[in-house]
Amino acid sequence: MKLKVFGQLVDLIGSNCIEVIDVNDTDKLIQQLQSKYPLLKNSKYRVAVNRNIIQSNTILKQDAEIALLPPFSGG
Amino acid sequence: MKLKVFGQLVDLIGSNCIEVIDVNDTDKLIQQLQSKYPLLKNSKYRVAVNRNIIQSNTILKQDAEIALLPPFSGG
Amino acid sequence: MKNIFLDGAISAQFITEQIAKHATKTGIGAHNIFLGQVRADVLNDKVVAAIDYTTYKEMALEKMHIIREAIFAKYDLTCMHVYHSLGTVKVGEISLFVFTSSKHRRAAIDACNEMVERIKNELPVWGKEIFEDETYTWKVNN
């Protein structure tokens, strides 16, 4: 599954798109990312699934579009 | 003494500047104008003396700049 | 006393020039612009074709000076520009241009809003709405 990465998290993760495997919900996704990128624990971000920001743990289907969004700073 | 007239009151009075005589305060001015132009009684307007709208009867010196102001409609 | 009155409609080109001038003021983060446009209102089956604006100029400029001072005292503005048409402005043309700039957006937005309200309520300006058949009525602000 592909994970899109934006803003300052691109610096932290080192890419704007990474492959994630063996995750079927967003809690597991976050655990896996935090163990691979420990600095994420100190970062503010939200997770979007299919272009909607999730409020709680969410099941990830194989074709889900997942993204990590740091605080917005447009305008 | 000259009285400046603006907006719809120009139509009512027939001029944008008229001469007024024998008035030493704004109450007398209004009485004189209302007797000469009875339709003024049905009109909304304020009186400005020296470019300030007066709130109550005001003494008129000979060099006063007096104006009749119907409701503003700029913008 | 700074003049705010322009003869006839305010052109889009004039507005652009005003905006472009501010590119050198690099402390500005936000601009807010209000434009009043003459509307083809229908009154008793007659359509407005233009508004003819007149003013009590000496009083309007003194009043404008006072309002400007009050707004600069109240909001943290970098600059503010106001232009109002006199004479004939046709339907679809611009008759009022209020332009505020500030470091952070709140000041520019709030100051512009207050300026527009004060102009409508406090400036001795009158609009005569001229219909397509050349009869007219006096505009009423709400």
Place this chain on the structure above:
Amino acid sequence: MKNIFLDGAISAQFITEQIAKHATKTGIGAHNIFLGQVRADVLNDKVVAAIDYTTYKEMALEKMHIIREAIFAKYDLTCMHVYHSLGTVKVGEISLFVFTSSKHRRAAIDACNEMVERIKNELPVWGKEIFEDETYTWKVNN
């Protein structure tokens, strides 16, 4: 889905063209425009020279569509246009242009204000503040 993103700065000329287009909409009485301009902020003694904007475009356009619908439902608007820069916008240049029009002024003013707040809070857009020495920091909205 309507695109709101422009490559690079928004020119004063582009803004004029948008204003001029509305002269034919004779039911409009008021326009309100908000412009975001890149500021030469000083952070730790370094001066911002430009902002580089990126977005999650698919999500931003979907979100924008929803916000637009909500604002049209809430305010009696004639039209609304929003443009946001992507890529590099230098200090003094415009990166955000929100333009609302309505019959009476309240709708245009309030809708523009709400749109700006929602863009800042809800659109997935990120600004990287690039200093004169080419180092950078990530912009934080307040």
